[in-house]
Amino acid sequence: MTATNPAIEVAGLTKSYGDHAVLDGVDLTVPEGTVYALLGPNGAGKTTIVNILSTLLAPGDGEIRVAGFDVRREPAGVRAAIGVTGQFSAIDELLTGRENLRLMADLAHLDRAAATTAVTVMLERFDLTDAADRRAQTYSGGMKRRLDLAMTLIARPRLIFLDEPTSGLDPRSRRDLWAIVREQVADGVTVLLTTQYLEEADQLADRIGVLDKGRLVAEGTAAELKRRVPGGHVSVQFTDAAGLAAAAAAHPEATADAEALTLQVPADGSLAGLRRVLDGLDDDGVAGLTVESADLDDVFLALTGHAAEAPTAQEIPA
Amino acid sequence: MSTTYTVRDSATMLRRNLLHIRRYPSLSIMLVAQPILFLLLFVYVFGGTLGAGLPGQEGGGDRGDYLVFITPGILFMTVASVALGTAISTASDMTTGIIARFRTMNIARASVLTGHVLGAVLKTGGAVVIVAAFAFLLGFRSDAGPLGWLGAIALLILVAFSLTWLTVGMGLAADSVETASNTPLFLVILPFISSSFVPTDAMPTGLRQFAEHQPFTPMIDTLRALVTGASTDSDLWLAIGWCVLIALLGYLWSRRLFLRVPAK
Numbered sequence: 001m002t003a004t005n006p007a008i009e010v011a012g013l014t015k016s017y018g019d020h021a022v023l024d025g026v027d028l029t030v031p032e033g034t035v036y037a038l039l040g041p042n043g044a045g046k047t048t049i050v051n052i053l054s055t056l057l058a059p060g061d062g063e064i065r066v067a068g069f070d071v072r073r074e075p076a077g078v079r080a081a082i083g084v085t086g087q088f089s090a091i092d093e094l095l096t097g098r099e100n101l102r103l104m105a106d107l108a109h110l111d112r113a114a115a116t117t118a119v120t121v122m123l124e125r126f127d128l129t130d131a132a133d134r135r136a137q138t139y140s141g142g143m144k145r146r147l148d149l150a151m152t153l154i155a156r157p158r159l160i161f162l163d164e165p166t167s168g169l170d171p172r173s174r175r176d177l178w179a180i181v182r183e184q185v186a187d188g189v190t191v192l193l194t195t196q197y198l199e200e201a202d203q204l205a206d207r208i209g210v211l212d213k214g215r216l217v218a219e220g221t222a223a224e225l226k227r228r229v230p231g232g233h234v235s236v237q238f239t240d241a242a243g244l245a246a247a248a249a250a251h252p253e254a255t256a257d258a259e260a261l262t263l264q265v266p267a268d269g270s271l272a273g274l275r276r277v278l279d280g281l282d283d284d285g286v287a288g289l290t291v292e293s294a295d296l297d298d299v300f301l302a303l304t305g306h307a308a309e310a311p312t313a314q315e316i317p318a
Numbered sequence: 319m320s321t322t323y324t325v326r327d328s329a330t331m332l333r334r335n336l337l338h339i340r341r342y343p344s345l346s347i348m349l350v351a352q353p354i355l356f357l358l359l360f361v362y363v364f365g366g367t368l369g370a371g372l373p374g375q376e377g378g379g380d381r382g383d384y385l386v387f388i389t390p391g392i393l394f395m396t397v398a399s400v401a402l403g404t405a406i407s408t409a410s411d412m413t414t415g416i417i418a419r420f421r422t423m424n425i426a427r428a429s430v431l432t433g434h435v436l437g438a439v440l441k442t443g444g445a446v447v448i449v450a451a452f453a454f455l456l457g458f459r460s461d462a463g464p465l466g467w468l469g470a471i472a473l474l475i476l477v478a479f480s481l482t483w484l485t486v487g488m489g490l491a492a493d494s495v496e497t498a499s500n501t502p503l504f505l506v507i508l509p510f511i512s513s514s515f516v517p518t519d520a521m522p523t524g525l526r527q528f529a530e531h532q533p534f535t536p537m538i539d540t541l542r543a544l545v546t547g548a549s550t551d552s553d554l555w556l557a558i559g560w561c562v563l564i565a566l567l568g569y570l571w572s573r574r575l576f577l578r579v580p581a582k
Contacts, residue, residue: 080424090419106330
């Protein structure tokens with residue numbers, strides 16, 4: 001990680017369509033070799049940021065450097081450094097998996113032998129060898145997503161953008177994809193991903209930026225964000241008022257509910273934190289215990305004061 | 319972007335388009351069937367009567383003479399028909415997600431379009447050979463030497479190249495695949511108002527003037543001179559001029575549209 005040379009540097013990025021501001025002054029720094037997750041609901045501006053950083057869309061105002069290149073003045077330099085897997089399938093459905101990968105290898109200007117090797121390696125690694133010579137239109141959703149990602153990675157980009165990479169995938173495909181992203185990070189690749197799921201950001205990201213209506217409303221590690229969320233806590237159910245009172249005295253930061261005989265202790269999601277809560281408890285006095293993690297709705301409610309939702313119709317110009 | 323990459327990327331995109339043609343043959347078959355149907359219709363339904371009206375022959379010509387007269391126009395129509403298909407395939411390609419991927423890659427930007435154009439020119443070559451073979455089967459014979467045929471092939475390639483750049487632009491400009499299949503229809507209609515099917519002398523004044531001066535007429539007249547072994551006159555240069563102009567405008571228009579179209 002070289003903090004002096006960030007993979008992505010964004011300062012004061014804006015973008016609007018007519019009077020409708022999609023991005024309203026976004027600042028973002030992603031150091032090399034790290035994973036940054038943009039978390040937010042539909043319409044928050046996640047895809048717009050990815051499109052601007054990947055040179056698909058012209059920015060409004062702001063300074064934007066990707067892989068050290070200015071996106072406005074040196075788009076070719078940016079394109080040579082990045083790989084993009086968008087929300088929508090970017091594969092050629094009439095071609096086979098092998099032909100799709102070969103197309104990408106050739107467009108990445110690999111020489112003949114290197115291209116052939118790279119195609120074989122990617123097919124193997126993404127579990128597509130058996131389907132390699134079938135047309136991509138016959139692939140399942142998970143296979144299409146794997147092929148899509150393989151096409152992005154075959155040129156070995158140093159920086160990859162993943163726009164909602166697991167939306168619509170079943171839990172197993174989602175975990176497979178996470179594993180692939182982790183492998184990339186282990187190789188030193190920088191990742192910017194967007195997601196609607198706090199769990200996904202939590203699993204993959206070093207830092208998370210919460211995006212709401214075109215603004216970054218919070219930024220930090222998963223742990224930092226979750227600590228700011230009241231939904232993340234350990235809830236202890238006591239059998240009598242004395243046990244509750246004793247535990248409440250030991251945890252002044254907790255909220256006690258005398259009628260329900262419950263104590264809610266804010267948790268940071270760590271084992272040590274949980275142990276601190278458990279240590280003071282007497283087995284006889286406790287009827288039950290739940291650990292509740294924060295979800296995106298909790299994060300949003302806590303950070304923005306409103307529920308996560310897409311912009312209402314009247315905010316979008318006709 | 320260096321020239322080497324431009325050539326290599328265009329070749330890669332051409333390979334992609336050739337695979338598309340192979341995987342989706344029904345569009346190509348339809349585009350070749352259309353001029354063949356016109357050939358049959360004009361020779362066997364109208365040919366006897368139209369042949370009798372051909373000038374320059376004692377007591378008019380017959381069906382066989384009309385076949386010779388109309389074949390160049392039908393070959394021209396074949397080129398126009400394939401060009402129309404290119405508008406459709408370009409428009410439908412632009413709706414696929416892979417185009418956005420290409421835009422984020424460090425490749426020669428126009429290579430996506432060059433791939434379409436080169437693929438279409440090759441497809442036109444194949445279509446013209448099939449339609450010409452069909453005309454021979456029906457009895458078309460000519461006095462043209464090898465040089466004449468080479469010239470005709472070169473001219474058809476040039477026409478295909480220019481019309482395809484135009485229809486690639488139409489495909490990019492269209493907001494839907496349906497629109498893309500309608501806008502280039504005039505390419506198939508215009509040959510009717512030219513010297514393709516009847517000599518322009520037979521038309522009323524206003525129409526005749528249009529038919530004589532529209533861009534397709536010198537192309538068709540030159541093609542006819544080449545495949546029948548007659549000598550080409552000033553029409554040759556006019557035909558080449560029109561092709562170059564249409565190709566250039568089509569290229570610039572397409573390029574601008576492709577670079578402008580935002581991410582979907």
